[in-house]
Amino acid sequence: METASVSLMWFRKGLRIHDNPALEYASKGSKFLYPIFVIDPHYMEPDPRASSPGSIRAGLNRIRFLLESLVDLDLSLKKLGSRLLVLKGEPSEVLIQRLKEWDIKKLCFEFDAEPYYQALDIKVKNYASAAGIEVFSAVSHTLFNPSDIIQKNGGKPPLSYQSFLKLAGEPTWASSTLSIASSLLPPVGDVRINEFSEVPTIKELGYGDYEQEESTPFKGGESEALKRLRESINNKEWVANFEKPKGDPSAYIKPATTVLSPYLKFGCLSSRYFYQCIQDVYKNVKKHTSPPVSLVEQLLWRDFYYTVAFGTPYFDQMKGNRICKQIPWNDDEELLATWREARTGFPWIDAIMVQLRKWGWVHHLARHCVACFLTRGDLFVHWEKGRDIFQRLLIDSDWAVNNGNWLWLSCSSFFYQYNRIYSPTSFGKKYDPNGNYIRNFLPVLKDMPKEYIYEPWTAPLSIQTQAKCIIGRDYPKPVVCHGSASKECKRRLAEAYALNRQMNGQVSEEDLRNLRRKLEDDKDQESKSRRQRQKTD
DNA sequence: TTCTCGTTGTAAAG
DNA sequence: CTTTACAACGAGAA
Incomplete structure (x- = not known):
């Protein structure tokens, strides 16, 4: 377009120079190019009520990672004769205001399939088309x-x-050859505003108190x-x-x-x-x-x-999600808290949760272990609860991938063999018989002999004393008995699957309530008859 | 309708 | 170290 001489490159994800079709298109034939990133306070501002340092939506590790990525992007842009303009506010409002103020003719950004961005893009595109601004949105993520x-x-x-x-x-x-090498970019035009600045620091965002805390070893950018x-x-x-x-x-x-x-x-x-x-x-x-x-x-x-x-509409929830099995998960906040706070009493599980909290990253099989344990393996807590915590803490948390994996691991979709349960004790042992991983992330267990480190509650008291770790005092007792808990989970899943099959996927909330009641009754019946048997034995 | 196969289970047996 | 029983699901293909 001949008239498109002033362009705006809107960075959201795609924080890179290499293989960035939107950036390339934005700079082509432009006299001025405004590269911007909008900080949404909702995503970045500290939330004192959150379950870990960070904002209402993101843990501090991911916020830090994002800021590092922005600093790096700014440096790269500067090498190409440009710079990153960091703005603050509700993204669509801020953007539309800038389109007007800078008299933008061409708006470029990377296509994003997430519902959040889809909704955002509709607002912005509506404005742009009404204002006669060319919109270029590239699929490159x-x-x-x-x-x-x-x-x-x-x-x-x-x-x-x-x-x-x-x-x-x-x-x-x-x-075909992707555009990797970068050439000089058009200059940034006259910005005429003062509410933007350099990329803020963690401290400037209000996280000064946490600067000394152990953080992820992975640097963004x-x-x-x-x-x-x-x-x-x-x-x-x-x-x-x-x-x-x-x-x-x-x-x-x-x-x-x-x-x-x-x-x-x-x-x-x-x-x-x-x-x-x-x-x-x-x-x-x-x-x-x-x-x-x-x-x-x-x-x-x-x-x-x-x-x-x-x-898939409602992909990130159970209710209304066409591909998600309706399962009567429990809503036990205390069980959830033991998992989140790494005090389930299973060292393998707790060590993973500590690494997750400190690093914002754990190996994918470790993710499997803790996700299975929380949902269909042991605690039978709703996968959405675990998903929320992963979404918050992981530096790589990705909406589609994270939700997909939780659907998978909880046997709600994609994967249905609920008999296959990761053992919270023996799975880790296969890889790390000495328990070095546990010793590192749970130092309280560092002197526990390897024979007991995956099941410290089975260690004789003398050993516990010697290891300076008394179970029930220095480290918790297991929150459930894995043998019976996993058996109970399997039973519930079998019943829930039968219900889903019977209702042809159209399980109502009432159906779920009824099933929940039935499962409780069966459980009472079971324990009653067990007591009976013990009496007669 | 029936059949195959599925990224990543466990524990026991050979 | 490899095989098998366990108990058994759904998507997609035939």
Whole structure:
């Protein structure tokens, strides 16, 4: 467009220079280019009532990661003769105001499939089209456009990974050259405002009190992302032989996976560039692992969840969610709190929850263990509760992927073999028989002999005394007996599944209430008859 | 309608 | 170290 000489690049995710079609389009033929990021106070401001340091929605680790990513983006833009303008306020209001004030002719941003951004984009697009502003929104966060896949499948998202792969095929850009190297950007025009500033610090946002606290070892930003990518890719052998289920969840000094997920979440790393880098390695080695456990397949899983999430109303809740089994989860706040605060009494579970809180990242198998334990494995707490805590604490928490995984792990969708339960004691033992991971994240157990470290409540009192850790005083007793709790969970799931089948997926709230009552009655009956048996024995 | 198969279970047995 | 019983689900294909 000839008249589009003043452009605005709206950064949300996609915090990178490389493979950024929206940025590229924004700078093409523009006299001035305004690159902006809008800080939504709702996302960033401290919330004193939150269950961990951070805002109402995000833990401090992720806020810090985002700020680091913004600082890095600003530096990169400066090298290209531009800079990042950081604004504050409700994003659509702030944006529309700037479109007017700067007389923008071309608005560019990366397409985002999340409901939050979909709603936001409608507001902004409505204004833009009324004002005659050209809007360019590029699909570059994921490998595929979720709409394309859903369309190919007759309007419904595929519900199994295999059918997703068939529909997806090779990405259209697989063998084309992505724009990685960057050229100089048009200058920022006259900004004429003073309410924006440099990227704020954690302290400026009001988190001064937490500066000394242990925080995530992973630093945000595109530079860091590309450095990490190089490190992973340079080890061709490792890339070629990667098998996700064989990774060690207890490895924390050198994690078993790439830890590129937080960079993908914020778009510091382009998933498409990552994909091409892995393919390059595959071309140069004799053989490599194949689906669905290979490294490149991990990226496709992310797209799978994005696709289903985009095509499923109420994807992030049980009620009204077409693909989610209706299950009478309990609402036990105390059980939830023991899990959240790492005091379930199962060291493997608690250590993972400590790492999650401190680092904002844990290995995916560790996520499986604690998610299973909270929901269908032991505590039978609603998956939405666990999802909320993950969403808050993870630096890589991604709406589609996080919700998808909780649906999976709780046997609410995608995966239904509820008999397969991760043992909170023996699963970790397989990888880390000495319990080094537990000793590191739960120092109170650091002197517990390895024979007892996964089940410290079974240690004789003399051993507990020697280890300076009395169970029930220094470290909690287990909150449930895994054997009986998991058995009870299986029974409830069997009943809930039967109800869902019987009602053909149309389970009402009353049906669920009735089932909950029935399960309680059965439980009372069971314990009564057990007492009876004990009496007669 | 029936069949196959599913990214990542456990414990016991061979 | 590998195989098997456990108990059994749903999506998608045939």
